[in-house]
């Protein structure tokens with residue numbers, strides 16, 4: 001199994017809970033809570049696979065603990081060539097359906113600009129009801145969207161299916 005790092009920013013614990021489930025499903029993986037465990041961008045180099053988690057806030061923005069690291073990434077452009085990266089995060093498709101899980105796209109763009117491989121873990125938009133999302137490409141999200149406010153009963157199944165998909169796509 002490749003070395004898997006799960007980096008997560010979560011304000012009320014929803015994306016963190018998904019990250020903890022992923023940690024169980026990816027044997028030997030490490031969970032890095034951006035609030036407590038993240039030191040600097042060098043930490044990405046400890047892993048071959050990065051599972052990047054963030055809820056969406058404001059007008060489609062990444063969770064606050066990602067703000068500084070993303071700013072540094074945009075400035076320093078660390079070389080993430082060869083790293084396989086996939087994105088997951090919580091949102092609210094009803095109250096914030098005008099920017100549902102848009103943070104996934106913003107994260108993806110920045111990781112992509114650092115040469116990471118980001119075409120993993122796309123999921124269907126079927127089964128969600130939202131107005132707009134930057135994370136939508138055709139009929140897919142560029143990652144895993146979870147919504148514990150409106151569809152909590154689907155979260156565990158979605159996380160499990162996504163973990164299985166990632167393992168297949170990345171050959172883990």
Ligand SMILES: Cc1cc2nc3c(=O)[nH]c(=O)nc-3n(C[C@H](O)[C@H](O)[C@H](O)COP(=O)(O)O)c2cc1C
Pocket residue numbers: 009010011012013014015016054055056057058059060061063090091092093096097099100101102148149
């Ligand atoms: C002020 C505010 C702004 C929000 N903005 C968005 C948004 O733009 N898009 C979205 O999908 N969800 C939005 N949400 C919903 C959160 O992403 C949702 O509550 C999520 O479950 C939080 O996950 P976390 O506990 O992992 O941080 C917003 C929530 C609040 C309170």
